[in-house]
Amino acid sequence: DGGITQSPKYLFRKEGQNVTLSCEQNLNHDAMYWYRQDPGQGLRLIYYSQIVNDFQKGDIAEGYSVSREKKESFPLTVTSAQKNPTAFYLCASSIGENPARETQYFGPGTRLLVL
Amino acid sequence: GQNIDQPTEMTATEGAIVQINCTYQTSGFNGLFWYQQHAGEAPTFLSYNVLDGLEEKGRFSSFLSRSKGYSYLLLKELQMKDSASYLCAVSHASGGSYIPTFGRGTSLIVHP
Numbered sequence: 001d002g003g004i005t006q007s008p009k010y011l012f013r014k015e016g017q018n019v020t021l022s023c024e025q026n027l028n029h030d031a032m033y034w035y036r037q038d039p040g041q042g043l044r045l046i047y048y049s050q051i052v053n054d055f056q057k058g059d060i061a062e063g064y065s066v067s068r069e070k071k072e073s074f075p076l077t078v079t080s081a082q083k084n085p086t087a088f089y090l091c092a093s094s095i096g097e098n099p100a101r102e103t104q105y106f107g108p109g110t111r112l113l114v115l
Numbered sequence: 116g117q118n119i120d121q122p123t124e125m126t127a128t129e130g131a132i133v134q135i136n137c138t139y140q141t142s143g144f145n146g147l148f149w150y151q152q153h154a155g156e157a158p159t160f161l162s163y164n165v166l167d168g169l170e171e172k173g174r175f176s177s178f179l180s181r182s183k184g185y186s187y188l189l190l191k192e193l194q195m196k197d198s199a200s201y202l203c204a205v206s207h208a209s210g211g212s213y214i215p216t217f218g219r220g221t222s223l224i225v226h227p
Contacts, residue, residue, distance in 0.1 A: 033214070040123070042202060042219040043158070058214070090157060100145040100206035100213025101165065106157035 002027045007092050011112045013078065013085060019074045021110045023091030030096025032074040032105065036060060037088040050096055051072055078112065086102035086114050119218035123205050126224045127193055135188045135201050135221045143208025148215055149177050149188045149204040158202055161188065190223075198225045 004025040013019045025032065031050045035043040045058030049068040063082025068074055074093075078085045089110045094102035118140045127133040137147070146165040151156035164170055164179035164186060176189040190197055200222050204215040 035217075040219060043204075045216070046215060046216055059216075067218040088155075098213075099161065100215070102162040103148075103163070104158075104215070106159070108157050109155075 004091060004093055004105055006089075006107035006110050008110060009108065011110055013112060015114065016080045017079055018030065018079050019112070021078070021089055021091075023074045023076065023107055024035050024072055025074075025091075025093045025105075025107075026072060027093055027105060028071070029093035029105075030071065031094045031099050031102070032068070033092040033094075034058075034064075034074070034076045035090045035092065037090060037109075043090065046076065048099075050099065064113070085112055087112060117210055119203060119205055119216060121201075121218045121221045123219070124222045124224070126226065129195060129225055129227050131193050132189065132191050133193060133223065135190070135223065137186045137188075137203035137218060139184050139186075139204055139205045139218075141184075141207040141216075143213070144181060145206040145208070145213045146215075147177075147179055147186050147206070148202075148204040149186075150204065151221065152200045152202060152218050154199070161201075171197075187227075195225050195227070198223060 007022045011022045034046040047066045049055035066079045091107040092104040094104045120138045149161040152158040154179045162177035169178045174191045199219040202220045203218040206213045206215045
């Protein structure tokens, strides 16, 4: 079955520590996205990538970094520079031919908690 | 820039009809999506409108008026499982990439 997987489901971070969230898709999609969701805030775009080896900052990229070395994978690193990282992180993908008009398929999410 | 506005919370009775509104102000409009998200889960696609009018899909319908910057999601014959958050997302021109921007979502509570 095709889909998007995210791991881990829950992640704990200590102060000053970098952590990496995994996102893998086997839908053969070109476009991938990372969103952050806080209570009452909806989804906010962190980074997106429309093709391998290229990515763009979203609305709240500060304190985050990404890579897109393979079509299937789009890992997100939450760095120590992100002062308020506790949130629900969602990865999504779409076909990539016209992102404005494409359905996004979401992974199950990773809940990050700061200890 | 853009502004997307949805009610924070709505309640309705099982079997009834509910309309969830979404208003937006944006430049370079290129379509509007509705997603459903159950608590702690991933959003799932419900509908997409780019032209004015009503799109019907079973119990769910979505309406768009581009001139008014307005959309609504209509849910008929409500079921308990429809209790979820409903997210409105607007595609717009942003630095050449039309990435949808999400509203804050409307939490719908369906009670018996």
